[in-house]
Amino acid sequence: MLLELFTTFSKVGAFTLGGGYAMVPILEKEVVDKHGWIDREEFLNILAVAQATPGLFAMNMASHIGHKLCGVKGGIVSALGVAGPSIIAILLIAMFFQTFKDNIYVEKFFRGVRPAVVALIAAPCFSMAKSAHITLYNMWIPIVACLLIAAFGVSPIWIILLAGVGGYVYGRFFEDKVKSRKGGVR
Amino acid sequence: MIFLKLFLVFSKIGIFNFGGGYAMLSLIHNEVVVKNSWLTNSEFADIVAISQSTPGPIGINSATYVGYTAVMNEGYPQWAAVLGAVLASLSVIWLPFILMLTISRFLLKHGKSKPVNDVFSVLRPAIVGLIAAAALLLMSKENFSSPQESWFQFIVSILLFCFAFVGTRLYKIHPILMILLCGIAGLIIY
Numbered sequence: 001m002l003l004e005l006f007t008t009f010s011k012v013g014a015f016t017l018g019g020g021y022a023m024v025p026i027l028e029k030e031v032v033d034k035h036g037w038i039d040r041e042e043f044l045n046i047l048a049v050a051q052a053t054p055g056l057f058a059m060n061m062a063s064h065i066g067h068k069l070c071g072v073k074g075g076i077v078s079a080l081g082v083a084g085p086s087i088i089a090i091l092l093i094a095m096f097f098q099t100f101k102d103n104i105y106v107e108k109f110f111r112g113v114r115p116a117v118v119a120l121i122a123a124p125c126f127s128m129a130k131s132a133h134i135t136l137y138n139m140w141i142p143i144v145a146c147l148l149i150a151a152f153g154v155s156p157i158w159i160i161l162l163a164g165v166g167g168y169v170y171g172r173f174f175e176d177k178v179k180s181r182k183g184g185v186r
Numbered sequence: 187m188i189f190l191k192l193f194l195v196f197s198k199i200g201i202f203n204f205g206g207g208y209a210m211l212s213l214i215h216n217e218v219v220v221k222n223s224w225l226t227n228s229e230f231a232d233i234v235a236i237s238q239s240t241p242g243p244i245g246i247n248s249a250t251y252v253g254y255t256a257v258m259n260e261g262y263p264q265w266a267a268v269l270g271a272v273l274a275s276l277s278v279i280w281l282p283f284i285l286m287l288t289i290s291r292f293l294l295k296h297g298k299s300k301p302v303n304d305v306f307s308v309l310r311p312a313i314v315g316l317i318a319a320a321a322l323l324l325m326s327k328e329n330f331s332s333p334q335e336s337w338f339q340f341i342v343s344i345l346l347f348c349f350a351f352v353g354t355r356l357y358k359i360h361p362i363l364m365i366l367l368c369g370i371a372g373l374i375i376y
Contacts, residue, residue, distance in 0.1 A: 118330075171300060
């Protein structure tokens with residue numbers, strides 16, 4: 001069973017390019033449809049929990065499912081299964097890249113790639129705005145967070161802590177007073 | 187001491203990573219480029235490109251790569267660098283792993299409760315800001331060149347940026363394909 005967990009999760013790890021959410025459908029197919037380890041509803045529950053827990057999303061899913069099936073050992077085996085292929089792949093690339101990055105063609109290739117990467121990072125901000133429930137009323141949150149980090153060099157860790165505590169305090173003590181104005185935001 | 191530092195930094199990155207891959211980039215950038223100068227801005231962009239086109243979660247990928255490069259740059263032999271890579275990767279995982287095992291049961295039960303919802307109602311928008319900050323910080327001379335250095339490369343970079351942005355946003359072109367296309371464009375143009 002442990003071996004089966006390991007091979008299943010390393011397969012998922014090896015075939016998800018782009019990481020994170022790209023692996024959800026593949027994981028679902030393996031774990032729910034093929035092996036029947038958990039049912040679809042539980043899968044969705046775990047998905048929600050993995051999003052709410054810090055750490056790598058894919059890794060959280062794997063360790064949770066593994067843990068549920070085989071205890072702590074299962075969790076460890078599954079997490080290593082997901083991480084294994086990517087660690088090996090990147091190690092090989094890192095070794096290769098160190099020697100070849102001064103090659104003129106590699107340099108030219110990456111000169112073209114770098115601006116594109118910045119665009120790849122900028123683009124999801126706009127699509128995520130919807131799933132993060134950003135509205136006119138809370139639009140200042142991402143803007144202030146972004147300014148503090150980019151312009152004032154504040155560590156993202158402080159932003160995360162502040163946002164979490166702020167959300168809790170606001171919901172606990174202030175929300176009732178402004179609820180009418182906020183309307184049906186959530 | 188580079189090993190202890192790698193361990194501490196990537197444990198920190200692991201535990202403060204909410205909201206997945208891209209959100210993590212801002213943390214990694216802050217620790218690896220701004221604070222510890224293990225990598226330059228352009229090396230960082232290269233790693234993001236490589237992580238996007240290789241299997242596995244982006245957080246692990248960059249940890250592995252940074253672990254290897256940082257140890258190599260300190261002048262250690264290659265086997266030590268491999269060790270550094272593995273160490274950095276495991277550092278990202280271990281704390282969230284323990285947390286996941288301990289609080290997942292609690293969250294499964296109370297995940298839809300009000301306090302948890304309250305926390306995330308602000309955390310989620312803030313994370314979008316985090317990602318935007320990472321993008322802004324990477325719009326640097328190293329990645330785009332500058333009018334002083336080379337007008338030609340500066341303009342080509344901006345065009346490639348717009349092309350990639352519109353391509354991903356409107357036409358949903360896959361990131362890997364995008365990276366390949368812009369890389370080939372670089373090969374042809376420069």
